Amino acid sequence: MAGTAEHEAQIQAFGNYLEEKKKSPGTVQGVLLDLGQFADFMAKSEKSFAALAEADVEAFGSELRAGGKSEKLIHRKFKAIKSFYKFLEGQGEAPDMDEMISESKAYILSLPRPLTIDEMKRFIIACGDLKRRAIFTAMYESGLRPDELSRLQQDDINWDDLFLVVKNKAGERDRLVFFSRKLKDLLKKYIRSRKDKLPNVFIEDKGRALRLAYLQVVFVETAKDAKIEGHIALQSLRRSLAAHMIEQGIDIGHVAQILGLKNTNSLDVLVPVTGVRANDYQKFISALDL
Template sequence: MYYLFIHFLYIANGMSVRDFMKILEVKRYSDNTINSYASIVKLARHFFKKPLDQINETELHRYFYFMVHTKKVSYSYQKQIALALKLYYKEMFNKNINLEFLFPARKPQKLPVILSKKEVMLLIQNANNAKHKCMIALTYSAGLRIGELLALKIRDIDSDRMVIHIRNAKGNKDRIVPLAEKIVGKLRSYYKEFLPKEYLFEGQKGGKYSASSLNKLLKLAAKRAKISKNITTHSLRHSYATHLLEKGTDIRVIQKLLGHNSIKTTMIYTHVTEPTLLNITSPFDDL
């Protein structure tokens, strides 16, 4: 059935990015991956001004040089470009191209931006309305990725069992995380005021709330709260994990709560909350 579907796409009116997205949907890639890969392909097609099946590997190398040295893309995005284009050529043209050697040789070890508990409260207090306050509070209280928060449906909040059911998260995995007691009342008040129909947080015209709007409202709340740190919604997730670790929560429990496949990913938080380092007194204080 899958190969019949692919054949249909080939004989349709040319190969479009939408066709690529349909293939990824059939192969059960996550919505976030599909949208990210589609965006990367669109940018590449715009750069070359011609179909990608007419591009040779030398031209692709030139494109990578442009993205790294002119656009200054991050390590992770550089790797994502290579993975997306490699998959696009494979699925759309049945062509294997070697782009792995264009992965950065070493990932920079940058520590995540962490908010204090006081700063988290200031963010929530300085949000515009009950919806914005709940979005920030829920993201932090459950350590959610932005896509996980925006994909939540009303039925995913189980106040009887006090859990949140996160569906089709990164890697197409479901997981259960605790629902904070203090947020239940806030969610009920928000629900009565805004009456969402399907998704827990919806845009003005219904449907999912947009990621760009969420990041924008977070920046505005940070500005009003006079928080100068360069934060994103992911900073709330980082802060959740760090605060759990500071409370003595086992690192493997945090791994499960965050939905990390590898403990190595979770270990980054040990670098920002190492007790033996944080409790060191500076010799300046002895002067």
């Protein structure tokens, strides 16, 4: 444990909470070590956790990078910090910090990297069955988040006009996402191959809705089969779409709209030095020949 006595007490309370949630001892210990390092950082400026500012997030990321920490390790630490602040918010001990942390450059730089177009093609080729190919092609082409993909219903898709409706949480606007005829054919083929009558577009092998854990496992398996290495994860697919669209000259504001982003902060690190040019989304998707 580290930091001030107040820091230590809050971290220990979070550790107890994780244990109550049946997290493994190794996971709890790793999280507490990461938070201890963060507490040391906050203590140097005599700040409470509740006083966290964006400048602190950036400075902590810079300190980790200056110390030679990998982006994968930095991302793990930021994930622990984000979870910790959600706990503090629930306890009434800190305001909602999630958006501030998530939109900081320090956090964005730590995110799993996008795949190159060549890697993306290899990834899709490595999908061993129709369902896996349909899931990951849809995730990449539509830029859906895992939870949005798992909620997607067949009635949310307009097959004639080639768009789907992403239903968001209460208070947030739904968004339209267009897709290619090639994806339409793939999804239709996958849905026809199923024997169930569930309304979900995608299901697991046992006939239940997709879970994040399932998607993570099959992503890792497929990436391994495709011989793709480095700091990648399930969210790399969404980041890959953003990077590839920007590289092809599609306006960054349009990319943000497709991905359902409130601003373009998380896309800034993907913009090529040459800037962006106007282009067409459907032509881009078709050119990939996935």
